[in-house]
Amino acid sequence: MKKLWGGRFKEKTQKTVESFTSSLSFDIRLWKYDIEGSIAHVKMLGKRKIVPMKDVESILRGLEEIGEEIQAGKFKFREDLEDVHMNLEHALIKKLGPVGGKLHTARSRNDQVALDLRLYLRDEISSILKLIKGFQKALVSTAEKHVDTVMPGYTHLQKAQPVLLAHHLLAYFEMLARDGERFEDCLKRVNVMPLGSAALAGTTLPIDRKYAARLLKFPRISENSMDAVSDRDFAIEFISASSVLMMHLSRLSEEIIIWNTDQFAFIELPDAFTTGSSIMPQKKNPDVLELTRGKAGRVFGNLTAMLTMMKGLPLAYNRDMQEDKEPVFDTVDTVKACLQILTELMPRVRFNKEAMAKAAEGGFLTATDLAEYLVKKGMPFREAHEVTGEVVAYCIDNQKTLSDLNLNELKMFSELIGEDAAGYLTVRASVDGRNSYGGTSKKTVLARIKQIKSEKWEVRSGK
Ligand code: ARG
16 A cells, blocks of 8 residues: 555555554544544635635545544544544545545644644543532532531641641642643643644645634644644643642542541541452452552653653654653543542542541640630740640640640649630630631631632633
């Protein structure tokens, strides 16, 4: 079979070279976008009279038929045709004869593949944005149910101060909001049309790039043909935004894994989301969360792969860049799968309020509250810290909690301590007292939930 680029070749391509260079097995995913791009391109060629209108119409019909054949599973993709672009063009020529060969006028696979990848990512980013919002909604509705659930907040994985479970969950809501912003911002740079850059230098033919961009709903076209065919930073940005998102999902997974241990027993996971052990009958493992944590690693790996692949490439297109697609596709699949499964899981996690409350009682979590009480009575904070430390040491020696202490005991440490101190030393009082903006009190958390619910939730599509 003669290659579409075969003119100057005397020898047939080695079979092993064909399979080594073929990208069809993965770029087949781009077929819909390749057709969409070709449709806009040929309409533009017609408008500019570069290709006669009757040929444009045949090509459009041909492309439509090819699309239907692929959809119906009837299209025969051939690996020896290198990639999805060659497969579709070859099929068109087979259908229409030499007229089919007019489609590739003023175009190169270099601008074609850059276009396809951008069209693909534009759609996928908008699906990911929807999934992020969906997961955020699940977090907010779980948080709403737990505005009275008190738990220990941790630093260094040591109990630190009591917080509301709602506050803890909403911390992830905020992370996801920033993740969404990162994807939206990345979308602006994905949404630039490279078509019309041709191989690297533009074309002598009188094309109209802005017209093609309007058809493809691109708000911007690229300014430099060499940049347009050789840049993949839009894809790197996408994987970078995905990496930060996966890092967040991984941290949340890790927390749920810890909460699910017998030692913590803060939650119970539904049977439907856990798996058993093939040897230990008692086990119920949080595999979904472990896999999410593990999959973060593969997305970070994709980012490293892309940066490394690009860093040494001279302008403009180099075949190395064919290696861009698998990391992008794998990232899209991984991010979507993790968001989907966590969104399904979240409403089914059963929180053990009693265990959380009990954990918040021990460990002198209200010590800072006593120090702040003394500050309110006029003591400098450093001194208050010292005094409170002595109170804690006394409690440890006498096996008491802070709220067990009576007024006489407290007064041994400072004359400033009065009757009202007791009201500050319970876990609940500690939480409710933290009503600084962004703090954990029920009042501030409820205010944040109200604000979140009043925000707009629609997702940008980029089109
Ligand atoms: N399959 C190639 C890729 O994915 C398409 C571009 C090929 N361009 C070329 N000049 N060989 O990057």
